[in-house]
Amino acid sequence: MIGPESKALEIAAAIAGGKVSAVEVARATLERIARLDTKYNSFTEVTRERALAESAAIDAKRQRGEALPPLAGVPYAVKNLFDIEGITTLAGSKINRELPPAKQDAALVARMRAAGAVLVGALNMDEYAYGFTTENTHYGPVRNPHDTSRTAGGSSGGSGAAVAAGLVPIALGSDTNGSIRVPASLCGIFGLKPTYGRLSRKGSYLFVASIDHLGPFARSCADLAAAYDALQYPDPDDPACSAPGIQPTLRQLASGIKGMRIAVAGGYFEENAGPDALAAVAVLARALGASRKVIVPEAARARAAAFIISASEGGNLHLPDLKVRAQDFDPMTRDRFLAGALTPTAWYLQAQRFRSWYRSRVIELFGEVDLLLAPATPASATLIGQETMSIAGREVPTRPSMGLLTQPISFIGLPVVVVPLHRPGQMPIGVQLIAAPWQEAVALRAAAYLEAEGVVSAPIAKAQ
């Protein structure tokens, strides 16, 4: 029986086996979004006609006896910074509403289509991806499906909420400083931020070109790997795309963790985590038999450098609009972009040079370990509108601090899978499984092991 709890690969198998049609799945998905998303505000656009056309094409293909692609008939949605043919790409802004509709799909949307997936809509986000809470003033805040008074994280908050609520089994998002990993943690689902340069960003709206990544969210490791495999291809049209070729992961998932050298990231990653986050890491370390602790050198400085580069590149990107229509920016991002645009060159360049140094040192660390564990967020989801949060006895501003533990990792493009822990009576929280460059499969294998052991899971939120 296919329902909201069904995983993507279960849906694809049911359609391929003739147990349900792709159009039936699409209609049920559209009905559920219409009925429930008024509570979560995760969608900014529902692509009904396209979903019905794409699903009908899958059914026709099956009726003709043709082999179906791996995600045939699986509904998915994308953060509204991905181009969708015929729809204006908002990137969470009011300003971009004035742009003409996209002429063609973003590269990754085209990949999902080629894999047979059915696009059902575009998802809410922080304006221009600059935030960790998706409290978007133009389009309203995204509400966490596990507690609608709380944020879904950001900036891919709509992606996190839509998957956690069982509106779609797969969503795509972007991650510069934590924008896949923070919502995955706070919404209690799986998220993958691949290696920088792995997935094509062509046709997606950039935030910080030198740090931007794209990746999938799902409610199982197999779905996450299947989506990731479908998205992979080296794209000469994205100047940052330097993937060494397609490296499929789905069939490796059951390989286990034997021989994997796993350590917990100490120091900075413990000092900036609350008790729930530390407890979650301890649970996973026990399950993975990881007793070793390592220090990621200069992680605090890496976070500082990532902050400066993000502000500078983001501010520079939006300088033309900041000059003539700053009032049209979201108050949540405007002053940050303005300040970023004014950042002296020496600070930016020193941050980029430090990045080279830091990358070399962290890569050395991966000579000794294969996988690092670190909390994904300092705490579970905070309340919408909450200005400060407490971390290890310090009262800090909520919005930038949610990314404290993700920022030093994406800064050097390491691949990360976030795995979710659900605890009775508490909000979910995620842990980062961090691997060496291009070793997404290592993190996915460890995640799949934890899922098979029943340590991590992503049940859909009970509708409130």
Place this chain on the structure above:
Amino acid sequence: MSPPQGSEPLTAPPKELSRSEIEALVDASAIALGLPLAPEFRPGVLLNFARIANLAQTVMAFPLAEDVEPAAVFSHDRP
């Protein structure tokens, strides 16, 4: 902290900028970029710029060898 291998120690640590220095820097940079700062946005910009400046002191305080290049074109070694 001892300096990283191959680097030269700084002669003096970068100093923390005062409120008036932050204001002067923001206003001068805004002029240089032709970026008007509306009075209602100025306090928020100063606050955010001070946050960047504070983090920049952390980064600038780290000695780097001359042969450490910017990672502006950023790619990993292929496996």
